[in-house]
Amino acid sequence: MRGITVTGIPEAITKCISDNQRFVLLTHIHPDGDALGSMFGLADVLESLGKEVFCFVEEPVSQLYAFLPGASRASCDLDALHDFARQVQDKTAVIALDSGDDNRLGKYKDELLAITSLMVIDHHKSHKEYGVCRWVEPSRSSTGEMVYELAMALGVEISYSCAFHLYVAICTDTGSFRFDSTHPRTFEIAAKLLEAGVNPAEISCKIYDNYSVVRLKLLQLVLATLTLYAADQIACIHVTPDMFVASGAAAQDIEGFIDYPRSLQTVKVAVFIKEVQPGNISVSLRAKGECDVAEIAKMFNGGGHRNAAGFRFADKNLAEVRTEVLSVLSQDLGVQLDKTVG
Template sequence: MKTDHPRDEIVRTLNSAKNVLVATHIHPDGDALGSQIALGNILRSLGKNVFFYGEERVSHLYRFLPGSAEIDSLLPALNGFDCAVALDCGDCNRLGAAMDSLLTVHPFVVIDHHLGHQEFGDLRWIAPERASTGEMVYDLAEALGAELSYEAAYCLYAAIVSDTGSFKYSSTTADTFRIAGELLRKGVKPAEVSGKLFDNFTVKRLNLMRLVLDSLQLYAEDQLAIIAAPREVFIKTGTTQADAETFINYPRSLNTVKVAAFLKETEKGLISVSLRSKGTDYDVAQVAAIFGGGGHRNAAGCKLRDMSIAEVQEKLLARLLPMVSR
């Protein structure tokens, strides 16, 4: 007997809703923000009232996304919403300080593509085989019978490019390219989006990158690379945590490196860890899970409290060295 796709109940819920809250995870990246704004745009095209929630102001790296200025950190009265949607959020704790309040909205819909997804919400569509949440939002638009605007297409294309590393990660599929092609038919210009995403350095950010890359350490015959950013480098360069978002890609780009790690001190005693790997033999999501994090096989992360960067690095080396040396 044929069973419903997880998306089908979400489609019915959104079709019947009038007032929808759309959220994503804290410290959102391009896929999270692009998916959030695009879904809201799509729902508005269907006559829905949409409120965009974000715990913090959108990073200057993503303010080029059309509609990003509408994301608001002040929650309205939640009893007025027919449903809420969380996008690209693998763990309810990543909803941030307003988690408990947000989860009082029912039905609470979750659309995510993280392999280590921690189940929450009333309705879930989890597809770890998809390269980005942006792809899933495109599918949802089709299932809703919505006509994508240029602005929604722009946001979805930015989401897909962000999470596939410009289509170079192993998660990229033929379906990824098919959807990207359809978005270009809406008038999106790849060079423009890539320029906004990747050619966006300020002098301050370049100085930050110089200091962070100077911390590079290599292990296991240059197969494991680690970089670090203590709080002092942000203060010295007048930058923010957001300015360091893509720096993990540089140690990963070394031709000998199989696994890369970026240790970032976000506040005193709190270290954020980003992990990246190449190919199918190095599952960094498993390592992140050991420390209470998660993500994908080739891209994952976690946070460790009450530790210094040196202490976190020691713990990571104990897990990562055997991985690259076997």
């Protein structure tokens, strides 16, 4: 039976929680369901222990995740964060969740790291070491799963709010329990969250049946760019600034778009090239089978998981990025890069 590799919760993490009264929680930029769910879930855990918590995000929570009970508590106010931390500075700790690289903490990274010693809880395979203490388990399905284990180690009874947050974290990062990272323990934890009152149908509806018309218009434009290469084994889509203008959609609306090319029967790797702002390009990769896109992402100073990874460019145009990425992918798959459809 496929299982997980448990390295155990570092004593420094539990001691940090025991010794401190105030906690600043951080996650990566453009946070997804696991990032937000694990952050708000840990906030619930800490508050149940009588701790005070400040959840900091670089930008407002996406409308896609506005349904999360903790969404209203997320703050983009850096001054308020500093005021919170200064009040009991010797009893304040910072914990970063689901961020495999300190650069993913965003434009305020240096200020955030300077507040006090940083603890890290993460499950990314390509994790780059940062912080004074790290609890990293790449075999875990999600950071939300790790927060559940931490709650159990601390003797915390899972509240409905916490269960809701952690279920969203696990559900979104496993693709609703479809991805290879899903293991028996994932289902065991999900069952415990249901026992705490979570309604899977309700959450699935909020995640997957809550999109706007402008998102659908943008999806139509993006799917029109679909091109298949290498005997239909590589699928590529892209989005450009003019598409956002034409559709009226926002950057947050592109989440999940890459699942469409990935779902094609013959596709082994899906590529989504995103130019949200002119000249600022990011690339998402999703894989099926043996291709390890985390290793591909490393070649471009990015990272992620075996089947889901990404990276950024600041000095190339979209056509150059596409050519370079497709060339590397074709070499990795050992196939000729011939365009077959598109």
